[in-house]
Amino acid sequence: MRVALTLLTHGHPDHAAGAARFAELTGTRVRALDPALRLGDEGLAAGDVITTGGLELRVVPTPGHTGDSLSFHLPADQAVLTGDTILGRGTTVVAHPDGRLGDYLDSLRRLRSLTVDDGVHTVLPGHGPVLDDAQGVVEYYLAHRAHRLAQVETAVEDGYRTPGQVVAHVYADVDRSLWPAAELSVRAQLDYLEEHGLI
Template sequence: MSGLFVPIDGSGTASATNVLAPNASPMTLDGTNTWVIGQGETVLIVDPGPDDEHHLRRLVELLGERRVATILLTHGHPDHSGGAATFAAMVSAPVRALDPNHRLGSEGLGDGDVVTTSDLELRVIGTPGHSADSLCFWLPADAALLTGDTILGRGTTVIAPDGDLADYLRSLDKLRAMAELAEARTLLPGHGPMLPDPIGKLDEYLAHRRKRLDQIREAIRAGAKDVPEIVEMVYADVDRSLWPAAEMSVAAQLNYLKNL
């Protein structure tokens, strides 16, 4: 999750605009990307972000006279969903998510669903792995894929305690095949800058995971006995502030190797 700072507030595509939340950290990079989808009378909001009053009020102001049809969550981690209930009350809109605990309203959200506004549609893709409830969204109008934390704008994502590496690898394969078939042009991540080469980035992610698994196997052969020792050997080139996150990923990788 390292790299040079790239300002992305206000960036996007013809139909998607980023509003960057002020919650920068080693885990969230420059902050959470809240995506406004659509340019018509009604829009969709993907990931309102943390429950930060300034961010949510700024988002309302930027919408102007446009109405929010639905608030969508890529997953339920608080840096993406924490502000959903507050924002829903501000704009009188439902919240749809895979996890029922994060919904406000009667409708769920899952793989294959299509969500529309006055001028476009989003197609829902189930992508468990980073978390059990992770979703991505395909925006056909711009050939763009909104990836939440499944793919980041810089660095690589963590397999959280509520995630699973086997699921994650299947999700990456699924997105790779879909990006090629649909001729995807852009990835719009939940953190970090837009990515202009979807297939290249997905290939990079898959190669990275294979490399890490090989490194963990080698660390075990070299005598590493537990997760902290593996992290110390495999992630020696990573800033120590990210080692707690690395421990989560190593635990997920050990579980994956155990079940092969």
Template sequence: MTAPWSGGAVTGRARCVLAPNPGPMTLDGTNTWVLVEPGSTDAVVVDPGPLDEGHLAAVLTAVEDAGARVTETVLTHGHLDHAEAAPRFAEITGSRVRAVGRGHDDLGDGDVVRAGGLELRVVATPGHTADSISLALPADHVLLTGDTVLGRGTTVVAHPDGELGAYLDSLERIAALTGDGSVTAILPGHGPVVPDAAAMVAFYRVHRAERLDQVRQALADGAASEDDPVEGVLRRVYADVPASVWPAARLSIRAQLAHLAR
């Protein structure tokens, strides 16, 4: 069943196509975003997703339904569930792929991606990965966050590429955007649209602070002296987390330990 935020217009400029890759790490699947300025024939596609021809066909249908063609393909980061299809999608559409890292170093903080009157401003938000960016759509007061902020639950800091200090700084940057009214809603890479961006970012910041306190306590309670402190923290702090997401939890624990060691 298609998620309720997928398939139709979410804002005046954004519509979502949900990729068929649900799972513990991807929630309902990857959200591919089709962005078109009203009255324009140029579209930006953000995160074409996994290499699935059926999904790419659905994205192209959404673009055609908007009366547009793809001129820009943008990646929020390089994880395969967001970026694997990018070369194939560029081949199909003739669009260029823009991103940070992995041979795509053509986007930086504050850069603006334009397509037929549409303007997307790049906000550097490393932490989940080193190459993570978010994309502000000022006309709709929304921020496309990739995996930096999800529509449900919390994200992983994918150590060693991801780094907790950078992630905390990125949350502060997003909080500033919600605080000045520039961003009121979040269009995430996974999960539903977040209508109250400020509340979600506040939750994320509190959650990270609480997790760090829990890790400190776990280390003090004996995890630091175990042969594998990561497993010691996992048992003490993440005991209520489903085993299916333990691999992600271990990555975040390593990021937390590295952060505390600094």
């Protein structure tokens, strides 16, 4: 067994910073959506099918966490590699300004269609344990986002105007060490609500 290819789900340092060294050690190319992260001539794009070592992966665009987020569908395993689009525990930050909530919701719907139409049962996240109920996880993520969005909308209606104020109100029961990440998501939620004329 040897590493044949390095694929990046997105460019955040905890996923991409070691890619060049890993590629050097394994003698592989690095393929990514973002040209700045590639080593070699080939990138990744929606609909690409990659076959290597008898394994088929289909590239699924899942922007939202970041603008360059991708997932990889493994049809033979009825699984999807999600990077940070879906995590093994907790929920994902929509990393404003690169991440956009509308894109993220569309990506979750795209993943849901994989569970409904393509038989995907397993989520292989970039962080945390394997998840065996892919459809249940996607539905939970969609419901969680809808709930948080409603909370943010209500907070704004109640006079909480700045992202920091909204975080302190909506995420009061969340460990304060997570508030900086929560603020990124709140900024994305506020942008979404403004774009849709809801605030």
